Amino acid sequence: MDDRNLDPRMTETRRPMDAHQTLLSRLVKETTSKIVLLVLDGVGDLRTAEQPQTALEAANLPNFDALAKASSLGRLVPVATGITPGSGPGHLALFGYDPALPENDIGRGVLEALGLGLSIGPQDVAARGNFATADADGLLTDRRAGRITTSECERLSGRLRQGLAGQDLLGLDVEVHAGEGHRFVLLLRGNGLDASIADTDPQVTGKAPLTPRAKHPEAAQTADKVAHLVSIMEAILADEPKANRVLLRGFSKPPSLPSWGDLYKLRCGAFAGYPLYRGVADACGMEVVPCGKRFADLLDVVEQRFDDFDFFFLHVKQTDAAGEDGDLATKVAVLEEVDADLHRLLALGPDVLAVTGDHSTPAPMAAHSWHPVPLLLQATHCFVDDCDAFDESQATRGTLGTLPARDLVGLMLAHADRLKKFGA
Amino acid sequence: MDDRNLDPRMTETRRPMDAHQTLLSRLVKETTSKIVLLVLDGVGDLRTAEQPQTALEAANLPNFDALAKASSLGRLVPVATGITPGSGPGHLALFGYDPALPENDIGRGVLEALGLGLSIGPQDVAARGNFATADADGLLTDRRAGRITTSECERLSGRLRQGLAGQDLLGLDVEVHAGEGHRFVLLLRGNGLDASIADTDPQVTGKAPLTPRAKHPEAAQTADKVAHLVSIMEAILADEPKANRVLLRGFSKPPSLPSWGDLYKLRCGAFAGYPLYRGVADACGMEVVPCGKRFADLLDVVEQRFDDFDFFFLHVKQTDAAGEDGDLATKVAVLEEVDADLHRLLALGPDVLAVTGDHSTPAPMAAHSWHPVPLLLQATHCFVDDCDAFDESQATRGTLGTLPARDLVGLMLAHADRLKKFGA
Numbered sequence: 001m002d003d004r005n006l007d008p009r010m011t012e013t014r015r016p017m018d019a020h021q022t023l024l025s026r027l028v029k030e031t032t033s034k035i036v037l038l039v040l041d042g043v044g045d046l047r048t049a050e051q052p053q054t055a056l057e058a059a060n061l062p063n064f065d066a067l068a069k070a071s072s073l074g075r076l077v078p079v080a081t082g083i084t085p086g087s088g089p090g091h092l093a094l095f096g097y098d099p100a101l102p103e104n105d106i107g108r109g110v111l112e113a114l115g116l117g118l119s120i121g122p123q124d125v126a127a128r129g130n131f132a133t134a135d136a137d138g139l140l141t142d143r144r145a146g147r148i149t150t151s152e153c154e155r156l157s158g159r160l161r162q163g164l165a166g167q168d169l170l171g172l173d174v175e176v177h178a179g180e181g182h183r184f185v186l187l188l189r190g191n192g193l194d195a196s197i198a199d200t201d202p203q204v205t206g207k208a209p210l211t212p213r214a215k216h217p218e219a220a221q222t223a224d225k226v227a228h229l230v231s232i233m234e235a236i237l238a239d240e241p242k243a244n245r246v247l248l249r250g251f252s253k254p255p256s257l258p259s260w261g262d263l264y265k266l267r268c269g270a271f272a273g274y275p276l277y278r279g280v281a282d283a284c285g286m287e288v289v290p291c292g293k294r295f296a297d298l299l300d301v302v303e304q305r306f307d308d309f310d311f312f313f314l315h316v317k318q319t320d321a322a323g324e325d326g327d328l329a330t331k332v333a334v335l336e337e338v339d340a341d342l343h344r345l346l347a348l349g350p351d352v353l354a355v356t357g358d359h360s361t362p363a364p365m366a367a368h369s370w371h372p373v374p375l376l377l378q379a380t381h382c383f384v385d386d387c388d389a390f391d392e393s394q395a396t397r398g399t400l401g402t403l404p405a406r407d408l409v410g411l412m413l414a415h416a417d418r419l420k421k422f423g424a
Numbered sequence: 425m426d427d428r429n430l431d432p433r434m435t436e437t438r439r440p441m442d443a444h445q446t447l448l449s450r451l452v453k454e455t456t457s458k459i460v461l462l463v464l465d466g467v468g469d470l471r472t473a474e475q476p477q478t479a480l481e482a483a484n485l486p487n488f489d490a491l492a493k494a495s496s497l498g499r500l501v502p503v504a505t506g507i508t509p510g511s512g513p514g515h516l517a518l519f520g521y522d523p524a525l526p527e528n529d530i531g532r533g534v535l536e537a538l539g540l541g542l543s544i545g546p547q548d549v550a551a552r553g554n555f556a557t558a559d560a561d562g563l564l565t566d567r568r569a570g571r572i573t574t575s576e577c578e579r580l581s582g583r584l585r586q587g588l589a590g591q592d593l594l595g596l597d598v599e600v601h602a603g604e605g606h607r608f609v610l611l612l613r614g615n616g617l618d619a620s621i622a623d624t625d626p627q628v629t630g631k632a633p634l635t636p637r638a639k640h641p642e643a644a645q646t647a648d649k650v651a652h653l654v655s656i657m658e659a660i661l662a663d664e665p666k667a668n669r670v671l672l673r674g675f676s677k678p679p680s681l682p683s684w685g686d687l688y689k690l691r692c693g694a695f696a697g698y699p700l701y702r703g704v705a706d707a708c709g710m711e712v713v714p715c716g717k718r719f720a721d722l723l724d725v726v727e728q729r730f731d732d733f734d735f736f737f738l739h740v741k742q743t744d745a746a747g748e749d750g751d752l753a754t755k756v757a758v759l760e761e762v763d764a765d766l767h768r769l770l771a772l773g774p775d776v777l778a779v780t781g782d783h784s785t786p787a788p789m790a791a792h793s794w795h796p797v798p799l800l801l802q803a804t805h806c807f808v809d810d811c812d813a814f815d816e817s818q819a820t821r822g823t824l825g826t827l828p829a830r831d832l833v834g835l836m837l838a839h840a841d842r843l844k845k846f847g848a
Contacts, residue, residue, distance in 0.1 A: 046805060046807050046808075047807055047808040047809075048804070048805065048806075048808060049494065049808070052808075075825075079446065079846055080444070080831075080834065081831035081834045081835055082448070082449070082831065082833075082834025082835045082836075082837060082838035082839075082843060083448075083825060083834065083843065083846050084838065084839070084843065084844075084845045084846060085845070085846050085847060086846060086848040087845035088846050088847050088848055089846050089847040098666075099846070099847065100443070100447055100846075105847070106847075108848040111848065126713075193570070215698045316813065321764065338758065343488065362805065364805065365805055367845075368845055369838075370834075370835075370843075371807060372825070373530065392823070393809065393810060393823070396809070396821070396823050397821060401825075402825040
C-alpha cells in the first residue's frame with residue numbers, strides 16, 4: 001500500500017521512528033484544517049489539606065467553563081506514572097516522542113543553544129555556561145557572579161569572543177553567546193568532537209571549578225581541548241571583579257528527532273516567549289516564530305500568522321513559574337489572564353483546540369510533579385462529556401480518560417481529519 | 425550524568441532490568457522517608473445480584489473511611505486485563521516486576537522453600553511435596569494422607585532424612601523439610617540439575633503417582649535421578665499407614681530478580697505471617713522479619729522495627745482465605761479487624777501509605793479473579809479526590825485511575841520524594 005511507504009528522506013537522514021509515530025505517519029493525510037495546542041506550563045495542581053482547591057478550581061474561568069461544556073476532557077501522564085519530567089521531556093512527550101528513549105534525549109546545552117536561535121550542526125557540541133566568581137585562591141564564592149544583568153553578560157560574552165579571536169584553540173571553532181542574566185551558551189565546532197564531558201560546576205561554593213573530564217575514553221581529546229579553552233577564557237576574565245570564572249554544564253549534541261513536518265505533513269509554528277520551549281519546538285522541526293512572553297503577546301503574532309501554519313504550539317510559561325514559587329494566587333491570576341483572552345484564540349476558528357500542560361507544578365510542592373495533567377480538547381467531533389469546567393477532578397472523569405501524553409498527537413490529528421482509516 | 429550510571433553490581437551479577445525498572449532505578453534518590461505497603465490479600469470483591477455489596481462496602485470501616493477522605497484512590501490491574509494471578513505473580517506485580525516475563529517466574533517449589541526460610545543456591549532445584557496414601561495396588565486413595573498434622577509431617581520428614589542418609593543418590597544432595605500439614609519441601613543440590621520436571625501428582629485418586637518425567641531432553645538426567653530418589657523414599661515409607669507415598673510438584677530454580685535494595689536504595693522489611701509471601705519478598709531482596717499471622721501481630725513487630733527499614737511490606741492473608749471460602753461475613757470481619765487497628769499503623773507516621781491487594785478474591789467466586797483491585801494512597805502530596813470511602817466503586821472514580829500494578833512502585837517512590845526529576 002502506498003500509505004506504508006515512508007518518505008525516503010526520513011529513513012535516510014534520520015533515525016527510524018518508533019512504532020507509534022510510524023503508525024500515525026503512514027496514516028496522515030493532508031487537509032486544510034488547523035490545530036492549536038495551548039500549553040499552560042505546569043498547569044496541573046493539587047488539592048491537599050492546606051490547599052483545598054487547585055489553581056484551576058480556585059480561578060474564575062468563565063470562558064474555559066463554557067469551552068469545557070462543549071469539549072472532551074481527560075488527563076495526560078507526561079512520561080510514566082510517578083515520573084516528574086523536566087520541561088524538555090515534558091514537551092517531547094506532548095509532541096509524541098517517547099522521552100524515555102535515550103535517542104530522544106535533548107541535552108541542556110543543546111536546549112539552551114536552540115532557545116537562543118543558534119544553528120547547531122549534528123556534530124557540534126553545546127554547553128550551558130554560567131559566569132561565576134572565585135576568590136584569590138581560585139575557590140568559588142558565587143556560582144552566578146552575583147546574578148549579573150543580561151547586558152553585563154553581553155559585555156562579558158563580547159570580551160570572551162574578542163579575546164578568543166586569534167588564539168590557538170587546538171582546532172576548535174568556538175562561539176560564545178550571551179543568555180539571560182549570568183547564563184551563556186558555548187558552542188563548539190570541529191572534527192570528531194564527543195559530548196561526553198562531565199559538568200565543571202561543582203554545585204557548591206568554596207570549591208574550585210572542576211576540570212573538564214571525559215565520561216569515557218573516546219571523549220578524552222575533546223575534554224583536553226575544552227580544558228585548554230577554559231584556561232584561556234579564565235585568563236581573559238582574570239581582571240573581572242565578579243565574572244572571573246566560567247562553569248560549564250550539559251555538554252550535548254542535538255538529537256536527530258524525526259521532524260513534525262515530515263511525520264505529519266503539517267506546517268508547524270511555535271509561539272513561545274522563552275528560550276527552552278523554542279528550543280524543543282525547533283528540535284522537533286517546528287518554525288519558531290518570534291513573539292513576546294504573555295498570552296496576549298503570543299496571540300498578537302498568532303493572529304498575524306494564522307494563514308501560514310497548520311499547527312500552532314502556544315506556550316504560556318507563567319503558570320509554571322507561579323507554581324514553582326508556590327504562589328497559588330499568581331497561578332490563579334495567570335489562568336484568569338488566559339481565560340480573559342481566550343476569545344481571541346477561539347475567534348480564529350481553529351478546527352482543533354487542545355489545552356493542557358507539559359506536567360503539573362502544584363503550588364503546594366513549589367516544583368514540577370508527576371501528577372497527571374488535565375486536558376481539554378475541542379473539535380467538531382469531540383464527544384461532549386458531562387464536564388462543565390476545566391479542572392483536575394472534572395478531567396479525571398472526562399471521556400478522554402487518562403492517557404500517555406504521547407497519545408495527544410493522534411487525538412489532535414484524528415479530530416483534525418488528518419488521519420486516514422487504518423485498513424479496509 | 426551520574427544518575428544514568430547503573431550500579432555495576434546489578435549489571436554484572438543479575439540479569440538486566442526491564443525498561444520500567446531501569447528508569448525508576450536511575451532516578452532514585454535516598455531520603456529518610458518511610459513507605460508502608462499494606463496488602464490485604466484478595467481484598468477486591470464483586471457486586472452481583474446475589475451479593476449486592478462487596479466486602480469493603482459491607483464492612484463498617486470508619487478508620488478507612490476517614491483515611492480515604494484524605495487520600496487518593498484508584499485501582500490496580502495485577503497482571504493484565506482478564507488475567508487471574510496466583511499469589512506469586514500478584515505480589516511480583518505489586519513489587520514492580522512484570523510477572524508475564526518468563527525470567528520473573530517463581531516456581532511453586534522455590535516459593536515454598538523460600539517461605540520455610542531455606543537457603544537456595546541459583547543452581548539448586550526445589551519441589552513442593554505432599555505426603556499421600558496409596559492402596560495395596562499402588563493407587564492413590566488420599567492425595568493428602570488424610571491431612572496429617574504438622575508434627576506428624578515433621579516425624580515423617582525426619583524419617584526420610586534418616587533413611588536417605590548413606591544411600592546412593594546418584595550424586596544428588598537431598599534435603600527434606602517439613603511444611604504445614606501434609607506438605608514438605610524437597611531441595612536438590614548437585615551438578616547440572618535441570619528443573620524442567622513434570623509434576624508427579626496425578627491430581628486425582630485412583631491412579632498411581634506419575635513417574636518423574638523430563639519436560640525436555642536436557643532434563644532427562646535430572647528426571648532419572650528424581651525417579652531413583654522417589655523409589656528410595658517410597659521404600660522408606662512403605663510401612664507407614666497413611667503417608668506411604670510422596671507427590672512432587674513445582675520443580676523450579678530461583679529466578680534472579682533484581683533486588684529492591686539495589687533497584688530503589690531502600691532497606692526493605694517484609695512482615696508476613698505465611699510462607700509463600702515471605703518467599704516472594706525474600707526473592708525480591710527484602711528482609712523477612714519473623715512475625716505472627718493476624719494484622720495485630722504484624723503491627724507488634726512493625727512497631728518494634730520501624731527505625732530499621734525504609735519500606736515495609738505488610739501482608740494480611742485472612743481476607744483472601746475468607747474469599748476463597750466464599751465466606752463474605754468472615755471477609756468483612758477481617759476487614760473490620762484491620763480497620764480497628766489501623767490507628768496503630770498511622771501512629772507510626774509513614775510518609776507514604778498504600779493499601780491494596782495482590783488480586784481480587786470475590787466471595788461469590790470463592791477463588792482468585794482478574795477484577796481490578798482498589799488502591800488507597802496517602803501521602804503529603806497525594807491529590808485529595810472526591811472519594812470518602814475505601815471500596816471498589818469509589819476507587820473506580822479516584823484520581824489515580826486504573827493502573828497496572830507494576831506502576832505502584834513509581835507512585836510510592838514519587839510520593840516519598842525518592843525520585844529525581846527526569847531531564848531538564
